[in-house]
Amino acid sequence: MRQDIGDNITAMYGLEAAMPKPQGNQSDPILQEYLRREDEWQDIEKLKKKVVFVQERISCIHNDKERAVLNRILDGMSLRAVSRQMGLSHTHVRNIRDSIVSQFTEFPKSANFPKQTGLKKEVSSG
Known part of the structure; x- marks a missing residue:
């Protein structure tokens, strides 16, 4: 998505194009929010992989x-x-x-772990 958005969203014409450009951070608040959320989602995906790794091997x-x-x-x-x-x-x-940790690394992932969702199914008591 970054390639589609780009850094320069608006074109400048006339005198505005000749004026000095601001230095430093991006001035587009939407782009800044997008970049912040993209970094957050990458962190969440890494954490999700770690949790799934532990859940797959907890039975060992x-x-x-x-x-x-x-x-x-x-x-x-x-x-x-x-x-x-x-x-x-x-x-x-x-x-x-x-x-x-050594048992987790030696143990293959559990065969009864559902592969579709990446999370164990909860059993309802009702």
Whole structure:
């Protein structure tokens, strides 16, 4: 889309064309908003790929302690907060995290994971 929009949207004629041009940021607010949103969407796509990667491989974690650490990390807790909450040393929690990561890299993605949506289907209880 950037190629279609271009940087110079309006042409200048007459005296206006001979006047000095402003230096610095783009003056078109619509182009600026488009560029901001495009960067945001790229960040969201990267994050979505990471979440799908974890969701596809979460079934390979069978150890209860590893699963508890993984769930807390997925909830957004830092390793130090996890270690305080679980009563483990920070180093031990880091080793558990490293073990989880190594299991993720060795484990192929789950066969029962739906490929169409990229997300697990929720089961309704009603």
